[in-house]
Amino acid sequence: MARPYETTLPRLLVRQAEERPEKPALREKQWGVWQTVTWRGNLRNAAEFACGLGALGLGRGDIVILIGANRPEWLWAELAIQGLGGMALGLYQDSPAEEIEYVFDLTECRLVVAEDQEQVDKILSFRDRLPNLRHIVYHDSKGLAACEGEVDGLVEFKAVRRLGREKRQEPVKWFRERVRELRPGDPCLIATTSGTTGRPKLAVLSHRNLLSMAHNLGRHDPKRAEDEFVSFLPLAWMGEQMMAVASALLFGFCVNFPEEPDTASADSREIGPHFIFSPPRVYESIAAKVQGDIMETTPLKRFLYHRLLPVGYAYVDALFAGKKPSAWLRCKYFLAEQGLFRALRDRLGFSRLRSATTGGAALGPDVFRFFHALGVNLKQIYGQTEIAGISCIHKEGEVDFTSVGAPIPETEVRISDEGEILSRSPAVFLGYYRNDEATRETLADDGWLRSGDAGYFDDNGRLVVIDRLKDVMRLKGGERFSPQFLENKVKFSPFLRESVVLGDGRDFVAAILCIDMAIVGHWAESRMIPYTTYQDLAAKDEVYALVRGEVARTNATLPEGTRIRRFCLLYKELDPDDGELTRTRKVRRAVVGERYGDLVEALYTDVCALNLRTEIVYQDGRTREMCGNIRIEDMEG
Numbered sequence: 001m002a003r004p005y006e007t008t009l010p011r012l013l014v015r016q017a018e019e020r021p022e023k024p025a026l027r028e029k030q031w032g033v034w035q036t037v038t039w040r041g042n043l044r045n046a047a048e049f050a051c052g053l054g055a056l057g058l059g060r061g062d063i064v065i066l067i068g069a070n071r072p073e074w075l076w077a078e079l080a081i082q083g084l085g086g087m088a089l090g091l092y093q094d095s096p097a098e099e100i101e102y103v104f105d106l107t108e109c110r111l112v113v114a115e116d117q118e119q120v121d122k123i124l125s126f127r128d129r130l131p132n133l134r135h136i137v138y139h140d141s142k143g144l145a146a147c148e149g150e151v152d153g154l155v156e157f158k159a160v161r162r163l164g165r166e167k168r169q170e171p172v173k174w175f176r177e178r179v180r181e182l183r184p185g186d187p188c189l190i191a192t193t194s195g196t197t198g199r200p201k202l203a204v205l206s207h208r209n210l211l212s213m214a215h216n217l218g219r220h221d222p223k224r225a226e227d228e229f230v231s232f233l234p235l236a237w238m239g240e241q242m243m244a245v246a247s248a249l250l251f252g253f254c255v256n257f258p259e260e261p262d263t264a265s266a267d268s269r270e271i272g273p274h275f276i277f278s279p280p281r282v283y284e285s286i287a288a289k290v291q292g293d294i295m296e297t298t299p300l301k302r303f304l305y306h307r308l309l310p311v312g313y314a315y316v317d318a319l320f321a322g323k324k325p326s327a328w329l330r331c332k333y334f335l336a337e338q339g340l341f342r343a344l345r346d347r348l349g350f351s352r353l354r355s356a357t358t359g360g361a362a363l364g365p366d367v368f369r370f371f372h373a374l375g376v377n378l379k380q381i382y383g384q385t386e387i388a389g390i391s392c393i394h395k396e397g398e399v400d401f402t403s404v405g406a407p408i409p410e411t412e413v414r415i416s417d418e419g420e421i422l423s424r425s426p427a428v429f430l431g432y433y434r435n436d437e438a439t440r441e442t443l444a445d446d447g448w449l450r451s452g453d454a455g456y457f458d459d460n461g462r463l464v465v466i467d468r469l470k471d472v473m474r475l476k477g478g479e480r481f482s483p484q485f486l487e488n489k490v491k492f493s494p495f496l497r498e499s500v501v502l503g504d505g506r507d508f509v510a511a512i513l514c515i516d517m518a519i520v521g522h523w524a525e526s527r528m529i530p531y532t533t534y535q536d537l538a539a540k541d542e543v544y545a546l547v548r549g550e551v552a553r554t555n556a557t558l559p560e561g562t563r564i565r566r567f568c569l570l571y572k573e574l575d576p577d578d579g580e581l582t583r584t585r586k587v588r589r590a591v592v593g594e595r596y597g598d599l600v601e602a603l604y605t606d607v608c609a610l611n612l613r614t615e616i617v618y619q620d621g622r623t624r625e626m627c628g629n630i631r632i633e634d635m636e637g
Helices: 009-019 039-055 071-081 097-107 117-126 157-167 171-179 207-220 238-251 261-271 282-296 299-320 327-347 363-373 438-443 481-491 517-526 532-539 543-555 589-595 597-603
Strands: 026-029 033-036 063-067 087-091 111-114 135-138 154-156 185-194 204-206 229-230 254-257 275-278 356-360 377-383 412-415 420-424 449-457 461-470 496-502 507-516 564-571 609-617 623-634
Touching: 009 039, 009 071, 009 171, 009 207, 009 238, 026 039, 026 071, 026 261, 033 039, 039 071, 039 157, 039 261, 063 071, 063 097, 063 496, 071 087, 071 111, 071 171, 071 238, 087 097, 087 135, 097 204, 097 532, 111 117, 111 157, 111 254, 117 135, 135 157, 135 543, 157 254, 185 207, 185 238, 204 207, 207 238, 229 238, 229 275, 238 254, 238 275, 275 282, 282 299, 282 356, 282 517, 299 327, 299 363, 363 481, 377 597, 412 449, 449 481, 461 481, 481 496, 481 507, 481 543, 507 532, 507 543, 507 597, 517 532, 517 543, 543 564, 543 623, 564 597, 589 597, 597 623
Parallel strands: 026 254, 063 087, 063 111, 087 185, 111 135, 135 154, 229 254, 275 356, 356 377, 507 564
Antiparallel strands: 026 033, 185 204, 412 420, 420 449, 449 461, 496 507, 564 623, 609 623
């Protein structure tokens, strides 16, 4: 019997259009109104664009690069090129021109689908150095309609669909015929890795890779055709491909696109998704916002929050300890649910939420515990781009704060002699595009995928991830610690947005911290503390005192040897454009260590302040020098 995933993404599109032609496949909010596309319409749009691509000379083996916000056109273009036997490659919309040019040059791409004028301008800035690029397709015409005809190869998305209709009288029929030629093992997607150590590598995945992952994930975290999903994270991210593409096509649920990134929260509340999947930074941001909003709310609501949240904590602590909550605790939790948690979940857009999952990095136990206290069924996922996003998940009723759960069906996980996590499954990628050396380093001959992460299995057979193998640190005294674990503990404070923990080979642990300007700004305004810029706010004595208290609270939960002894507040946020973070907001430790080397050294001397100079980079490539005094705070004495 054939496995459900032994098919292809375009073939599933055809099947969904045949089985539920009038059911909603996509929704996009435009001008405040949700516009619905049925599965029949979804297939027609993708088929017309595929015919247009064929008329432009694209076909098997070709790569189409996609860059922009989450829009239906992205999915239609992706499925169109896959239907022709080619590959889709998504880039983050905030990627700088230099990063985009590197990918174009490596792939020799002939056609790009760019959302709007901003993305088109980036591409035009280096187009003269790309002899293979023939066509730039856009779908937001604002500022671009007049350029068509003046810029060689610039064409609107609708015009490519129109070309497809002109070349093929029955685009859907033609598309169906082409789809039959595809095989599950054919490459269909190129995903950029997070690139914490340098330029991103390009992981090539097949239809089988993506669909086996979606199928086996669904066995532990079920999806239904009636479900609603809100796509607000970049479609270039593997996690969004897992849900908005592979899982949506396999299970047939509806994918909803917010009007703008800034309206994602409000739009999500209107839809009421049945499940969400987001990286830790989203949950950390939501938790911080809730705590920040509580500071600004009415005294009654603030009283209820502080009175009832501990009830939620007590209830989930009993469950996670494997105990049955007492009758009195269950009664109190019922009252807390009615008086606070239900309304709070509705405000967050979680009113119909059945499952929430997180992956891409470790989520701090404090944030995990917070959401479970609110009644959000949050599960940790573990995986990597090279295994189509997932290898482990918390099973229902087996959620805990420390592990990432157990391997999903058809996935093997073991720990190497060096303590590295290794995985093997049908979802393991085909290799890195034009990088055989990196492929050999990552993928063993017997199919085991090296993760680069250190971990172990606990007594219940669940995987515990410590940190990146290369990032696990050891103090001079010999005590080992995970900087990522400490960073997550610190970032549970609503006032802190980013943290970089230091200490490898040093006498003690220190930290470079970045405040959350929105929340700290509200806090300062409520106390009549004047400020102008982020740099000014981060240097305030009152803010240092505030953060000192937050660090002290974190230290109280840590062993003596791994407590933070010194910290400073950086005068700017860590930024992907400056190379300090990846596009998924993972810290690039080597870059931070190099850019702020003088500051790192100062943290381990007796100095209490440092005049720091650094260069910042804007998205358009412009640079400027930034300088200022940074105070260093000692947590002892």
